Amino acid sequence: AQSVAQPEDQVNVAEGNPLTVKCTYSVSGNPYLFWYVQYPNRGLQFLLKYITGDNLVKGSYGFEAEFNKSQTSFHLKKPSALVSDSALYFCAVSYSGAGSYQLTFGKGTKLSVIP
């Protein structure tokens, strides 16, 4: 079984400040980790993924995420938040060796960037 946890329902950050959205996971094999963003009345959009290699992954819109195997975490970060970053963010996990498709999403974290 696999699971993903986003411990914060909401994160507030001032515009221009760095932001972090937290994600921890549990899988029985090597993890494949994803971040998606959802704007109001829209579908989820892919931001970035970690499959293997460098633990720091860079994605769309200036976002990056750091894979930490020992802490089973994959936190999303951005050095300087924009008001337009305000949205719902989802972490998702799958794993190598899974049989049937097994992508599991977290509950989501609402990010509010305050002008």
Added chain:
Amino acid sequence: DAGVIQSPRHEVTEMGQEVTLRCKPISGHDYLFWYRQTMMRGLELLIYFNNNVPIDDSGMPEDRFSAKMPNASFSTLKIQPSEPRDSAVYFCASSLGAGGHNSPLHFGNGTRLTVT
């Protein structure tokens, strides 16, 4: 690329009526997924197809739900009869080569279903 196209964007219907949601995946994608999103349960995978063949429908909540993919460019999710607890946003997503579990999904903008 037009992306994944879903219709209708909004559907309001009365309990007991049949509802059909439609999806056109991105051309060339070989995987298609139907998800349901609610505040209480988050995102739930209902069913997915590979090359038009249903692979796993274990997420379909009841026999009232059915999904088809008659060809590579079209899929439907049908609820018959509909109930108020089916009210949710239904998303279709497609992917190229998701069988390796490391391909990103491309989502449509969803259908907001309200059953009264």
